Amino acid sequence: MLSVKDAETIIFNHVQPLNQEHDLEIVDLLTGFHRILATPVISALDFPHWDNSAMDGFAVRYEDVQSSTPENPTILEVVQEIPAGYQPKNTIKQGQAARIFTGVIIPKGADTVVMQEKTKLQENRVSIFSAPQPQEFIRKQGDFYQAGTELLPGGITLKAAEIAILAAAQLPKISVLRRPRVAIFSSGDELVTPEQTLKPGQIVDSNQYALAALVRELNAEVLMLGIVKDNPTALIETINYAINHADIVLSSGGVSVGDYDYIDKILASLGAEIHFRAVQMRPGKPLTFATFTNSLYFGLPGNPVSALVTFWRFVQPTIKKLSGINRGWESKFIKVKSHCELKSNGEMETYIWGNLKLNNGIYEFEQTSSNLNSGNLINLAQTNALAILPVGKTLISPGEETLVLQIE
CATH class of the missing domain: 2.170.190.11 (Molybdopterin biosynthesis moea protein, domain 3.)
Structure with a gap:
């Protein structure tokens, strides 16, 4: 079983960002918001244009x-x-x-x-x-910017200020990188959609909706492939389609050691290089990462909280790096004081969800509730951070510093 750090290193080393040679699109300014600028921009105008x-x-x-x-x-x-x-x-x-x-x-x-x-x-x-x-x-003319020099670097996210600058420079068309394509499906005979009548033993597939929302929040394209039953033929067809139509594939469920968990075997049969099948973290231990020639595959856990935690920890920075952002794609970690007692058995790197709150000008982390369970999706609502207890750490006392992953 890999450590979280080793898993992160393996994943990020296999991410090849989109590039201007193969992944270029020309868009107008009104559709350029939140796109990644493909190449540096040079203007023929001085700013100010005159004294x-x-x-x-x-x-x-x-x-x-x-x-x-x-x-x-x-x-x-x-x-x-x-x-x-x-x-x-x-x-x-x-x-x-x-x-x-x-x-x-x-x-x-x-x-x-x-x-x-x-x-x-x-x-x-x-x-x-x-x-x-x-x-x-x-x-004075040229005090802010001199014509012929770099106005904006490539690899940045175009927000309101950058769009305004491009408009002022009379550049109505801009070169951006295409959006990453992310395919999502859930695996399991027990899963039903929110529209279906829930029968005993069945579970509503919330993972697909949560993952799609997170992917769209990153300005990537989502390819929704629905629920796939625990059937090898159906899974082979779905995964084969996904790896040929998306840069990243996210499945949830079907990656543990149950009798009906076929995903890993199918990945191998389709030519994947499987880099790991488990990570020393809780929640999120049963995580598979594999690579194909033109796509990355994440087999996320089926438990809702586990799926989201592994997305925030590994998939979110992967999508950002793939998108071509030149900096700032890494996860955001900060050290803050814990408002309450945080516990772990010390065997795994443990992630506890809660909130960063400002107390007398100092940020503190507060656990959302005492009922933390990877199947308890309810108390994940309105949280904005994950406190991290490293392997071997069983207790963080109130007032003690802890490392926190900010989630967006």
């Missing part, structure tokens, strides 16, 4: 106003007003000023802006009551 004002006020020559005081204001002739979107026509000469507004082009001859609160306008004359700093409130 412009950072304040409403008056564009002046610094040498004219450098000695201005409330007692001895400088009086200048206002020779033009420059509204937004207007190209200045006059050059500011000695003793002159231009009325100007935030974001508009600085007229030739002017090198400083005096904010309007330090002035008084009377007809076509403006009194300057305070000496500005040289080039004050001037945003």
